[in-house]
Amino acid sequence: MSSTPIKKVGVIGAGVIGASWTALFLAKGLKVIVTDPAPGAEAKLRDYLQEYCAAVPNATVAPAACLENYKFVKDIDPYLESLDLIQENGPERVDFKRRLFAHLDAKTPSHVLIASSSSGLPSSQFITECTNNPGRILIGHPFNPPHLVPLVEVVPHPGTSKEYVTAAYEFYQSLDKDPVVVKQETPGFIANRLQAAICAEAYSLVSRGIVSAEDLDKTVTSGLGLRWALTGPIMTNTLGGGGDFSHFMDHLGPALQSWLDDMDQHRFDMGSQEKVEALKRTVNDWVSQVDLKVVAGDRDALLANLVRDKLDHARKST
Numbered sequence: 001m002s003s004t005p006i007k008k009v010g011v012i013g014a015g016v017i018g019a020s021w022t023a024l025f026l027a028k029g030l031k032v033i034v035t036d037p038a039p040g041a042e043a044k045l046r047d048y049l050q051e052y053c054a055a056v057p058n059a060t061v062a063p064a065a066c067l068e069n070y071k072f073v074k075d076i077d078p079y080l081e082s083l084d085l086i087q088e089n090g091p092e093r094v095d096f097k098r099r100l101f102a103h104l105d106a107k108t109p110s111h112v113l114i115a116s117s118s119s120g121l122p123s124s125q126f127i128t129e130c131t132n133n134p135g136r137i138l139i140g141h142p143f144n145p146p147h148l149v150p151l152v153e154v155v156p157h158p159g160t161s162k163e164y165v166t167a168a169y170e171f172y173q174s175l176d177k178d179p180v181v182v183k184q185e186t187p188g189f190i191a192n193r194l195q196a197a198i199c200a201e202a203y204s205l206v207s208r209g210i211v212s213a214e215d216l217d218k219t220v221t222s223g224l225g226l227r228w229a230l231t232g233p234i235m236t237n238t239l240g241g242g243g244d245f246s247h248f249m250d251h252l253g254p255a256l257q258s259w260l261d262d263m264d265q266h267r268f269d270m271g272s273q274e275k276v277e278a279l280k281r282t283v284n285d286w287v288s289q290v291d292l293k294v295v296a297g298d299r300d301a302l303l304a305n306l307v308r309d310k311l312d313h314a315r316k317s318t
């Protein structure tokens with residue numbers, strides 16, 4: 001692994017995730033080479049950057065300057081020699097990633113870190129044809145949208161060199177991200193597994209008529225989500241136990257088990273087309289009455305402010 005600072009990044013795939021990564025990289029002062037074969041991708045990316053570069057919390061580069069620091073190319077191969085890092089955002093298909101990563105591994109200098117934004121596919125499944133230096137390949141999975149949400153899951157495969165795990169962690173941290181290292185590959189990694197668990201119970205509660213879809217969301221945004229945004233479930237439990245996690249488990253453990261047993265009994269069946277369609281109708285009846293553009297805009301504005309406040313608080317505490 002070269003000790004050269006990462007200044008020039010290649011972004012492969014300029015969909016929602018790739019465009020958001022690009023906005024972040026540019027706003028933090030990096031130069032970016034972007035490629036995407038989709039028709040109209042170049043124009044869509046520029047429109048996205050014009051709107052969202054200004055939204056990056058604690059940006060170090062003015063939005064106008066950001067637009068001067070990237071280049072959209074049809075073929076990234078001629079630029080691979082000049083890159084310090086690659087962030088891949090292609091389709092979630094093993095066959096596609098296997099071909100792409102074999103190509104990148106063969107054509108890119110062996111010291112360059114290659115990260116995939118894969119949200120569930122572990123890299124061990126698509127490095128099988130890499131023969132140059134597969135030890136520099138890992139997952140750098142962001143939480144959407146990457147230019148706002150600080151979380152990045154750094155997921156090495158069993159053969160990833162520790163120096164590249166450290167390099168990825170430090171790189172994302174330098175962008176004001178809050179990376180976590182997933183020590184063992186597991187399907188869906190961490191955040192999506194947690195999200196899947198709570199969503200499964202949410203679907204069950206709504207489909208059984210126990211709570212409306214709107215009030216289910218309010219339960220999270222006005223309660224659980226507020227606390228978890230600041231302390232997370234483990235620390236929240238510890239504080240709820242008077243500063244003693246053991247006390248919390250001893251006190252609420254039996255009740256938790258009874259709730260889990262009931263949840264298992266009423267687990268939402270994603271394989272039941274009838275139940276899935278009924279849930280769709282219930283949710284769509286609600287969201288059809290909502291201006292989703294306003295919801296997304298308000299969410300992003302509040303999220304950016306929260307991230308800025310957390311960053312400022314963390315800096316003052318150090």
